[in-house]
Amino acid sequence: MVKELPIDPDDIRRSGELKLGSIPVNAYEAPLAEERRRYGDAALERIGRDMLLVREFELMLNSIKREGAYLGVAYNHLGPAHLSIGQEAQAVGQAFTLDPRDKVFGSHRSHGEVVAKGLSAIAKAEPNALREDLTRWAGGETWRVVRDLLEDDDPQQLAINYLMYGMAAETFGRRTGFNRGLGGSMHAFFPPLGIYPNNAIVGGSAPLATGAALYNRLRNEDGLVVASIGDASTGTGPVWESFNFASMGQLRGLMDEAHSGGLPVIFFIVNNFYGMGGQPIGETMGFERVARIGAGVNPERMHAQSIDGNDPFAVIDAMRQAREHIEAGTGPVLIDCQTYRLSGHSPSDASSYRTKEELDRWAAADPIERYFGRLVDEGVVDGDRQSALKAWAEQTVRAALEVAIDDRVSPRMRLRDEPEVMAGLTFNSTSADPAEASAGETSVAEADLPHLQAIRKKSRIGVADGAPMPGSKAVTFRDAIFEAIVHTTAADDRIALWGEENRDWGGSFGVYRGLTEFLPRHRLFNSPISEAAIIGAGVGFALAGGRPLVELMYADFIGRAGDELFNQMAKWQPMSGGLVQLPMVVRISVGAKYGAQHSQDWSSMATTVPGLKVLFPATARDAKGLLISALRGNDPVLFFESQRLYDQPEVVHPEGVPVDALPTPIGVPNLVRRGDDLTILTVGATLYRALEAAKRLHEQYGIEAELIDARSLVPFEYDMLLESVRKTGRLLCASDANLRGSWLHTVATTVTAEAFDDLDGPVTVLGARNWIAPPAELEWEYFVTADDILDAVHERILPLSGHVMQPGRGGWAVPSDSALGL
Amino acid sequence: MATEIRIPTTGNAGEDAVLVEWHVDVGGSTREGEPVLTIETAKSTLEVVAPVDGTVLEQRAKPGDDVAEFSVVGLIGEPGEATHPAETHTHELSAEARAHGRSLPPESTMGGEEPAEPSPEPPVPAPDAARPARIAASPRARRVASALGVDLTEVDGSGPLGRILAGDVERAAVDATTATDAPPVQSVVIQPSAVVPVRGVRKVTAQRMHASLSEAAQVTLTRYANADSMLQWLDRIRTSPGAASAPRVTLNDLLLYATARAVVGHPVLNSRFDWDGIRQFDRVNLGFAVDTERGLFVPVIRDAHRLKLGELASQVHAAIERARGGRLQPDEMAEGTFTVSNLGGLGVHWFTPVLNAPQNGILGIGAAHRDGDGRMLLPLSLTFDHRALDGGAAARALADIATAIEHVDVLDAF
Incomplete structure (x- = not known):
């Protein structure tokens, strides 16, 4: 869409005077x-x-x-x-x-x-x-x-x-x-x-x-x-x-x-x-x-x-x-x-x-x-x-x-007597009744939306003849989110979207490109650069009966909205005794290639505050299904997206990205690959590096890795993971969150306790090193790579015959680093 | 004041001795250094000598009692001398103190009395040479080792820093036994032609058989079953129209089939012994002995009493094949409730099968032979644990097994 507000240099450069006017003080006077x-x-x-x-x-x-x-x-x-x-x-x-x-x-x-x-x-x-x-x-x-x-x-x-x-x-x-x-x-x-x-x-x-x-x-x-x-x-x-x-x-x-x-x-x-x-x-x-x-x-x-x-x-x-x-x-x-x-x-x-x-x-x-x-x-x-x-x-x-x-x-x-009670007050885990929603006001009919029509021409699956397809030919992660938003906003008028550069530009990463043509301004508008107000206004909007979908351009900006996310959005359902619902979704993009203040995966940090559901899809199908579930649900949800994946077609789910609005259940991990020798659990974009590692383990060492994508951190159902670990006896977890305080350590502790006698090696957690995220050129020194995964398997779990380790420190926690403050 | 008679160390921290006999009765006199009682430890019999001259005032243990090392079993003093109140009599060591081979501090002294003699400092036990160093093995490896009876000290670890992994234990369990190549030694003592290490399956079998025979009260009953109908039925099965495409059925399969269906009606036999209670079952998990090059394996067919003949046969054959290939998983040999051992193929008629503890019954099957009337008779040998059931119950169960064999072709008719 074209700019509605032209900037005229003649006006801007003309001299004049700004008059602020007066403000009354104790002006009231009446008998x-x-x-x-x-x-x-x-x-x-x-x-x-x-x-x-x-x-x-x-x-x-x-x-x-x-x-x-x-x-x-x-x-x-x-x-x-x-x-x-x-x-x-x-x-x-x-x-x-x-x-x-x-x-x-x-x-x-x-x-x-x-x-x-x-x-x-x-x-x-x-x-x-x-x-x-x-x-x-x-x-x-x-x-x-x-x-x-x-x-x-x-x-x-x-x-x-x-x-x-x-x-x-x-x-x-x-x-x-x-x-x-x-x-x-x-x-x-x-x-x-x-x-x-x-x-x-x-x-x-x-x-x-x-x-x-x-x-x-x-x-x-x-x-x-x-x-x-x-x-x-x-x-x-x-x-x-x-x-x-x-x-x-x-x-x-x-x-x-x-x-x-x-x-x-x-x-x-x-x-x-x-x-x-x-x-x-x-x-x-x-x-x-x-x-x-x-x-x-x-x-x-x-x-x-x-x-x-x-x-x-x-x-x-x-x-x-x-x-x-x-x-x-x-x-x-x-x-x-x-x-x-x-x-x-x-x-x-x-x-x-x-x-x-x-x-x-x-x-x-x-x-x-x-x-x-x-x-x-x-x-x-x-x-x-x-x-x-x-x-x-x-x-x-x-x-x-x-x-x-x-x-x-x-x-x-009696808070401890029945865990379900406090869980039920924290999350209602219900979904909006479609019957109570009025159809969303849109500028054009869903079927006539040009960008949606363009997506519809692409392949729903990202693999052709065994080879990956480019994002121009197959539905990407970005397209899938777009589709989810089109479906849900068309079905429910209570959903409104705002965030920085959301309208016209279509968001910093183009996820909303084409959405300006679909949603009128009162349903999609540009917010000021005010992360606290973006989130806080969403909380008030939801408490009043709305269903906001707001955006933080980078996970690194969570700090700017810390109170609104962690003390307001997370708290009002449980602080009301579960008597109000706060249906709100915050899309948060996790950066890459942008250095220390724009490349941090803070999804683990978000899980430490009770009261927020935390989702982190890694494939286009899951992004669409989970966003639909989040937007239909009646709970506050942080929805993390990796910028590495926006152009990624669907190569994990063989059934591809559904055309329809199919929800994906929140809390259930996805079994990506079957294997009997080693279980690998990943969060977010690390999935693709784990897939590469699994391929090399198979081809070079005859080891079959079972790969599970967490998809949802809060809530997270352990059944699939425990069943897998009981079979393989070995678990390696990897994400792009900093190793210290990673949510995966919570998983590791739980699995170690629940499946102790089945373990054939220590549960090993990999994550970003406990440094700042360096600039793009040094990025793979910092994040987990497929090589890091192989090294960790070799050194911590199961020696790989003939494997040669990379020089330098592995991606897992060691006490000597801890003593140094890393 | 009276002097205590204490049990010396048994040499094995925490191990009790048994008091065999007192040499001096209460009221009898003792001389320092002369035996006052005899105890027996796991290793030897020891005389305990009187610490002082005097009269035995009290005996706190009697022959046959377990007596803890360093415990006080009697008092020597002057006749008529007061002894400690009864509740302070036994100087029991706490489990923790016993485990560490140290006595507790002396008990508090009574008012006015002289402090009790400090108990002699027991020797600090030397590091137990027999105790193995801490073994690095994964929890799963330990679990598998326990299930297979593998001694982890004899397993080489392939994991990081030599940690023993589950696969190492499984390999150790099925390792082919190898002869040692010790050089010949000149000696009048007869030299073995080979020394077969007692490890792996041999060790498991040895331990189990020894434990079974040393713990259970095993009695074997024998009787015949008429095998005519069964053999005719087997012929009919093998020549029936579907036989070519169906799993091959053997005589052994028919015997297992009949046995499972008979045993399910005798929970007193289809049971496991435990001093805390005999566990009877209304399902038959039927074990059967398989002789392989690697040793004896007993795979278990779950709910065998419910399986149709064909299902049973295919499961049995698959298990035999896995057993011979060394691929049988530990859990395939667990949870049995009754076992069958068939030596008929080797020409044996009667034998005394050894119970597969803690199961209370095992059926031995011998080679069938004809009697004077031309009937084919099958010898059955049923061993049962007399701790769990009595002869009559076992005999009735054996009779039912024989009947089931005799009517095997119509067992599923109703």
Whole structure:
């Protein structure tokens, strides 16, 4: 496709001046009488009530942590308590205008936002739908406790009891909590009320909320998304990446009309002026005022403003304005909500970093006291109303606490008893129901897609008359991935693709060449060079109901997206107690010939983090089948591809690459070659070097190797491998991952234990040397070669008559190298 | 205070001795250096002498008891002298201490008493010359060696750094025995014309036969079976229309066929002996002895009682061929429940087959001959383990085997 955005040198070189415009600071000003007219006295009282309940939950935790009891109820809580006493106006003001379907993503200090959003949703939800949501969550386990022990005739109060119980039980690690007690208070969430993950990673919610907003925009869904992030989180890269991702020009300039507009996300900076103890303003950041960030991101300055976060009306006003901007299609919005944490960072915080005078002055500006003072002064409520509501809050929290700490009704999960339970919470291993997917929007019909037609003219098998065929004549690994994506995106509109240089260019290695003609921009777009936002937005997109297929151009860039891959993508299924699904696939290309920062196979590293399926196909047929399985599946998947293989036709599976969308089962290795003398297990492109080694073992030494391609590292079914090793008694494993920490060592340990008495030699693991990957000219000093495999067989397992070893060190681990740090 | 009578070292760390007799009764007097009791070790009989003059106050072991080396078996002192409380009597060594040939520290002394004499430091055992150096062999090689009864010290390893691999063990097991070419020695002692090393199959056979005869209570019953019907049937089979294309059936096949079907009805015989319990089987894994140049092999036909005659015959012939070619795998000789040994072809009539331990039965088949009435009689010799079953049960089983042979042609009729 031709460029849509010409670069005009005359424009570029013309002189002028960039004007950034102004950003309002504490601009809200309205008499209480106006707010009474706008919202009504009942709503004003509810704002006060909600602030009291938000604070009471924090007071309860504080009391439990410091004194081991709350209102006479004794309990010892092992976990943390990151409290937000003093910030109630911010939480309740934020939630006040939100619709139940609007989503909030919180921080590690977000009890207040969770409770406030829950209260707001309960007040606004349709009662029958609300009851349905509450009774269905977690198979009704939370509901049954509340129904039996926290029953109330008033449906609103009953729902509030549910909210407080679910949150308390989750905080205390109970199976009946919002997330089966596996998330804890820093990670609690409850999607039925629009409460999306709290996030213990600073700023972690920014990319996730961006992705959820992206879902709304690209899928034409209503609703806005709020990311509550701290002021100190503006020091992190993923937060800046998210600001930009939500603002990128194509959203308003290049998407078709139906999908045009900035993302409906509010970056709600809970600015309490401290990280833990460090101060962003004046100490750790240069912006002098948080809201200034907006001016650097887009021409609308993200509609940024600084507001008085201790006045709920100021917060409500800012949220109302934000909604107007978003509905006008000019999101995102940045709100610098200035407030103050009267409590410490945690109960162990001695507040040595701030003065008593500062604390006293902010205590005098306590949002709850000031708010009720105004309501009483103006006659909205009686003078004793505050204490009556405080008593109600205490009673509500105390009742929830008593039930939440009762082991008989609020037990903990027994994680070790049944391995299948934790496995089932980590991976659902289900696939999307084709019936629930609507057909994907495409620019042309699948059958009319030129690139697909070109592929269809090629041979499905890569061997003719016993000789390998060139990629121009036979379907390649690259073609197979293309076909898998065409099939699945045409069948399911929820799949959207993004990554660096994905559109027009077709990805750095041409895998998407021809796809721009097939998928409209709202299903395939170029992301900024923002690996954290690429992955993090995918996580939010999936949590919201989408099925993202995103790309990291090189495995080496995993580091740039480390938190999003390993703490977000890997965690939310198990941290939800298996109650949400995160169907997401990340294609990751493993480089070669590009030296130390572009040639690393980090698939082994990825397997060390529980919560990610890790696939690494090595043939065109498997690439197509496994990608189809991954895209239809409902689990997070890292899909590794070797750049060595993109032009490789199918020479392993005699049946070739299927024309149809045939899934390959995830977790089952592939038996590539049969033999009785030696088993070789490979990962990824090493397969082809092992095939060469097997050929030479056969021709030169009469040794028949049985060759198995792992295909899937997580999960991995051992049956085939163990059966083979029991037969041959010998196992050699090889991959391009660095030897130290290679996943193959896990395999070696397992096989050695399971088949010990069958082993006729030590299980031998080969991998890339524990150096940097050198430039292309030196590459085969570094990676495993067929010669390395023969040497390892000869020296470690079974001497080969007449074999002459290569000079230098073999490809297996030796203690003397280890002592040198290699 | 009393002096302990201790058992000296048996010379083999951890090996118990047996107390043969006391020479001095309780109350009798002893003189230092004179025998007080006799023990027997694996190697010899030893007199244990009294450590002091005095009176035998107590005997803690009686003739026939196993007594551990360094254990206290009696006390010598003044008549009427108090001895230690009963619970401290036996100075048992822990298994670990025994394994290391060292005694435990002396027991804590009683209040007011003098410390017990430190037990003499036992000699540090010299490195056991008989114990082989650590052998480098793969786990699989060890498993195969154990199954084939191969001594790894006699196997050369072909693996890295001389490690013994499974294939090395398999080759060692079937290695043709070679005569030693020792030079002739002038001597009045008769010189063997050849010395055949007891290794490989010979060694396995030797060990098994010796173990069988030394452990089981073997009794052999004999009787005839009328073989007329069987021989006629064999003729009919061989001349039947399909015979040319079917596996060749031999008399031996018919005997195995009949035996398996009879034995399955006698689980007391179709069983294996173990002191923990006699394991009876309702399936017959039928072993049969095959004499080869390499030695005696006993391949096992699984579930022989269920096989049709043709299936059985083809499996038997294949096994015989593999046995003669030295290609029989260890697992093809495992898991048998009953065995047949046929010496009829060599003209033997009666013999006493040796049990294939731990199986409880083996049937010997002799050469058939005609009686005065012209009937063809087949001699059967059934050896059974009297530990597992009694004569009557064995006789009934043998009668059923004979009946099955006599009616072999109609065994599968119903």
